[in-house]
Amino acid sequence: MARKTIFHSLLGELEQRIGRLPAGTILPAEQTLADEYGVSKPTLRRALAELAEHGLIAKENGIGSVVIGARSAMRRELIFLCNNLNFYSTTLSTFAARVRQENYFLSIVPLDGDAFTQEQIIRTAIEQSPYGIAVSADQTHNDLPIYRELASGPIPTVFLCRLPGGVESGSLAIIDNRREFCRIVQHLYREGCRRFAFFTDIPPSVEVVQERFAGFLDGMRRCRLKPQETLLCLHPEQQQEFLLRFTGPGAPDAVCCHNDRSALELMKLLRIRGIDYSKIRFTGYDNLSLLRFLPQKLLTAELPLAELGKAAAEILLRQIENRSFKPVCKRLPARIKES
Known part of the structure; x- marks a missing residue:
C-alpha cells in the first residue's frame, strides 16, 4: 500500500474514533497511538496536525491531544x-x-x-x-x-x-459506447446482415445518441457498407416515412436502435401497423431486465x-x-x- 494511502486511511480511522468521543477526552500518547495503528510516529503526528487544523482536536501543552467535540459531519x-x-x-x-x-x-x-x-x-x-x-x-x-x-x-x-x-x-471514467456500437454492426455483418437501419425515438441533439450513431457509422465503414438515408431515423418526425421502408424489397434486415427502449418502441410501431418483423435482426443497448419478456431475441450490450x-x-x-x-x-x- 502506498505511503499516502496509509496516511489517508489513518486519518479516516482517527476521525471515526474522535467522532465517538465526548468533548474534553484526552487521546492516548502519540507513541501509543502510533503502535496501535501500526504507523510511524511522524505519520501519526502529521495526521493529528491535520485533525487539529480541521478543528476536531486541540493540542494542549502538558496534556496532549484533546477532543474538541463530536461533529455531525466529518471532513473526509x-x-x-x-x-x-x-x-x-x-x-x-x-x-x-x-x-x-x-x-x-x-x-x-x-x-x-x-x-x-x-x-x-x-x-x-x-x-x-x-x-x-x-x-x-x-x-x-x-x-x-x-x-x-x-x-x-x-x-x-x-x-x-x-x-x-x-x-x-478533466478526469473521466467512460463506457466506450461508440466502440461497442461499432462492434454490434460488425457482429451482425458476420451473421450475414447487409441492409442496416438506425433508429432512435429521441432528438439527435442528445449526446448519447450522437456517440452511438457515430459508432454505427464506424461499423458501416469497417464493413465497407454505405448508410442509406432512407433507412436512418434520427428524429421523431422521420418515423412515419421510416416505417414505410419495412415493406417491399428494400426493407432492412438489421435495425440498430440507440438503446433497448427504442428497440421496443420500434417493434411496437411495426406491430401496430401489421408489419412482420420476425426475420429482421434488432439491436438495442443497456441490457434492460424487461428484455427477457420479448418474443424475439435482441442483440444488446451489457454495460460495465x-x-x-x-x-x-x-x-x-x-x-x-x-x-x-x-x-x-x-x-x-x-x-x-x-x-
Missing part, C-alpha cells in the same frame, strides 16, 4: 452527484465500497430538477468543501457554467460517462456499471492523494450479448 467526505440513482445503483455501490476501504465518507446527492436547481445543487456541494466530487451529469443540462467552475477548481473531481459541455480537460464505479473511485482517490495527478480517461468495454 466525498460527494457523488448522480442524475439517475436507479440506473447507476450498481455504480454507486461499487464506488462506495472502494472509497470506504480508504475510510472516506460518501454522500450521494440526486442531481434532479431544472437547470437552475441543478446548478444550485452543484454549488452547494462545492461549498461543502469535500475531499472530492464524482459527477454523473444530466444529459439535458450538461452545459451548465458551474461545471467549468468545478473542473477548474481546487476540489478533485471525476466525471462519469462524459465531460460536461465546455469542460476541455460495477466496473465504472470502481474505476471512478480509483481515479478520484489518486487525485486526492496526489494533487499534481494529471487528468486521465479510463475507457471501459461493454459486453455484447443476446437478450
Whole structure:
C-alpha cells in the first residue's frame, strides 16, 4: 500500500474514533497511538496536525491531544452527484465500497430538477468543501457554467460517462459506447446482415445518441457498407416515412436502435401497423431486465456499471492523494450479448 494511502486511511480511522468521543477526552500518547495503528510516529503526528487544523482536536501543552467535540459531519467526505440513482445503483455501490476501504465518507446527492436547481445543487456541494466530487451529469443540462467552475477548481473531481459541455480537460471514467456500437454492426455483418437501419425515438441533439450513431457509422465503414438515408431515423418526425421502408424489397434486415427502449418502441410501431418483423435482426443497448419478456431475441450490450464505479473511485482517490495527478480517461468495454 502506498505511503499516502496509509496516511489517508489513518486519518479516516482517527476521525471515526474522535467522532465517538465526548468533548474534553484526552487521546492516548502519540507513541501509543502510533503502535496501535501500526504507523510511524511522524505519520501519526502529521495526521493529528491535520485533525487539529480541521478543528476536531486541540493540542494542549502538558496534556496532549484533546477532543474538541463530536461533529455531525466529518471532513473526509466525498460527494457523488448522480442524475439517475436507479440506473447507476450498481455504480454507486461499487464506488462506495472502494472509497470506504480508504475510510472516506460518501454522500450521494440526486442531481434532479431544472437547470437552475441543478446548478444550485452543484454549488452547494462545492461549498461543502469535500475531499472530492464524482459527477454523473444530466444529459439535458450538461452545459451548465458551474461545471467549468468545478473542473477548474481546487476540489478533485471525476466525471462519469462524459465531460460536461465546455469542460476541455478533466478526469473521466467512460463506457466506450461508440466502440461497442461499432462492434454490434460488425457482429451482425458476420451473421450475414447487409441492409442496416438506425433508429432512435429521441432528438439527435442528445449526446448519447450522437456517440452511438457515430459508432454505427464506424461499423458501416469497417464493413465497407454505405448508410442509406432512407433507412436512418434520427428524429421523431422521420418515423412515419421510416416505417414505410419495412415493406417491399428494400426493407432492412438489421435495425440498430440507440438503446433497448427504442428497440421496443420500434417493434411496437411495426406491430401496430401489421408489419412482420420476425426475420429482421434488432439491436438495442443497456441490457434492460424487461428484455427477457420479448418474443424475439435482441442483440444488446451489457454495460460495465460495477466496473465504472470502481474505476471512478480509483481515479478520484489518486487525485486526492496526489494533487499534481494529471487528468486521465479510463475507457471501459461493454459486453455484447443476446437478450
